């Protein structure tokens with residue numbers, strides 16, 4: 001029975017948590033089942049995403065991103081900050097580069113325990129999200145959901161920041177139980193690759209309260225790419241300026257949508273929880289915590 005041992009670090013960004021596996025030396029490729037086994041909060045490490053570090057010819061590392069359901073995706077903002085902090089400490093540098101399926105990101109130690117990641121430019125075309133059909137205005141698409149109590153949510157903004165996001169604008173994010181309908185929206189046929197679903201409450205021209213149902217993970221304490229997608233959508237719909245504070249249940253992420261190159265700069269904290277070793281054998285996962 002083939003098996004392999006992989007060291008991991010348990011980390012989080014504002015409570016959005018990750019098992020960060022270092023596969024740079026052993027080239028392990030996780031199956032979807034192994035990833036969801038690692039993410040399992042009863043029998044595995046327990047995390048929202050499994051992050052696998054691999055060698056890269058274009059950057060300091062390749063960061064593979066697997067959601068708790070095993071789906072592999074192109075972007076993960078909070079994990080990008082965690083990996084940026086790990087690499088900066090390992091390489092003794094303030095700036096490092098991280099290759100992802102959605103492109104190469106720049107991460108920079110910003111001081112006071114904060115990390116800034118350049119998440120690149122957003123895309124708003126219906127094919128870029130992607131959507132299953134043409135929508136005349138991606139600042140508000142023709143998607144509506146009627147909740148069990150009869151209230152209707154409709155007209156979300158959509159954006160792709162390396163992964164697909166839909167943001168519904170509401171007066172009070174705490175007046176909705178996103179956990180009861182986030183999955184229906186995630187899997188709505190308008191999103192051929194599914195979508196991350198957010199409820200956003202504009203506080204003022206520079207602050208937004210956010211609750212997120214993540215594709216492949218469900219409700220999380222924070223979502224870096226949702227913070228990015230919400231900030232650019234709030235700016236392009238005239239709700240806020242281009243520098244926005246996104247207030248998530250786990251804490252605050254600062255976003256600057258730079259005017260000269262359209263890049264999104266995302267700044268937030270990183271937390272180390274514990275370390276350990278995983279043993280993968282025959283699709284099963286055993287966890288040995290070492291710190």
Ligand SMILES: N[C@H](CCC[C@H](N)C(=O)O)C(=O)O
Nearest residue numbers: 076077078163214215224225
């Ligand atoms: N669930 C997301 C990936 C993780 C994003 C989130 N953890 C973040 O910090 O950006 C997706 O399927 O696109």
